[in-house]
Amino acid sequence: MRTNFLRLTLFVIALSGGFYILLIEVDSAVIPDPDYNTIYSEFYDEEEFKSLKRGMLMEDIIASIGNPLESFYPKEVHKVLFSDYNVSIDHGAGVYLSDSSANVSFLVIDLDSRNKTNGIYNKNYIDESIEQALYQKDYDQILSEFGPPKQELNCRCEGAILSYSDLKQGPYRGKHPFINIRRLVLTSDKKLDRIILETGNPFNKYVGICTE
Numbered sequence: 001m002r003t004n005f006l007r008l009t010l011f012v013i014a015l016s017g018g019f020y021i022l023l024i025e026v027d028s029a030v031i032p033d034p035d036y037n038t039i040y041s042e043f044y045d046e047e048e049f050k051s052l053k054r055g056m057l058m059e060d061i062i063a064s065i066g067n068p069l070e071s072f073y074p075k076e077v078h079k080v081l082f083s084d085y086n087v088s089i090d091h092g093a094g095v096y097l098s099d100s101s102a103n104v105s106f107l108v109i110d111l112d113s114r115n116k117t118n119g120i121y122n123k124n125y126i127d128e129s130i131e132q133a134l135y136q137k138d139y140d141q142i143l144s145e146f147g148p149p150k151q152e153l154n155c156r157c158e159g160a161i162l163s164y165s166d167l168k169q170g171p172y173r174g175k176h177p178f179i180n181i182r183r184l185v186l187t188s189d190k191k192l193d194r195i196i197l198e199t200g201n202p203f204n205k206y207v208g209i210c211t212e
Contacts, residue, residue: 032174034199039168040182041069049164049182049195058190061162068162068184074205077155078111080139082125082146089153090204095121107146115139155210159186159193167202181207 043066052061081089083106090096095108107126110119115138122131134142143149165182183196185208196208 030175032176032178032199033172034178034180037168037172037174037177038165038179039069041066041164043067044164044182050197052184052192052195054192054194056192058162058186058192061184061192065164068164069166070163071160072163072205073160074155074157074209076113076157077153077206077210078115079153080109080111080142080149081151082107082109083150087150089151109134109142111139117142153210155206157185157209158188159190161185161205161209163202165202177201177203183208185209 045065048065052064056064079089081087081095083104085104085106086097087104087106088096089108095106097104103124105124106121107123108121109117110121112118117134117137120131120134137145162184163182164184165180167177167179178199179202181196181198181200181202185193185196187193198208200207
């Protein structure tokens with residue numbers, strides 16, 4: 001009898017341990033782990049990165065923390081969002097739906113450098129006839145018709161973006177490939193404008209550079 005009880009106890013312990021391991025594996029498959037997912041440039045140092053000062057020249061930055069993994073010039077983005085649901089513009093990349101309603105509706109309008117409509121993403125918010133007429137309107141006319149937007153994004157950079165982190169090769173942890181984003185925004189004359197220290201998707205080039 002005692003032997004059977006001992007076997008049962010060991011079986012329960014083994015089962016509990018397996019369940020605990022399963023929970024860890026599920027967590028790693030769903031919850032992002034930016035520290036695990038991130039790789040950095042060869043000579044990157046977090047403290048040195050944080051200590052960089054606005055106005056530093058590009059050559060001084062490179063002397064301090066080395067060359068970036070990538071440099072790029074993001075396209076200028078100006079978007080306004082209208083919706084009665086829990087949605088938001090995911091920086092410059094798209095629309096993030098927090099609301100699970102099947103009838104969710106929203107309107108995103110892209111504006112050019114003259115604040116004229118040059119793109120529309122309409123999901124059940126307005127009729128097609130109204131949508132086509134929006135291409136003849138500017139920012140002020142749009143706000144006059146729809147009122148204040150739920151969200152407005154401006155993404156403008158005079159100079160390059162220097163990226164010092166990226167997604168590691170191979171499998172990553174989490175439902176989405178979130179990493180520690182480390183970027184520097186430069187002015188047109190190659191001076192440091194601001195430092196970006198955020199967590200997000202590295203494929204979204206607008207993380208940290210947009211204003212709302």
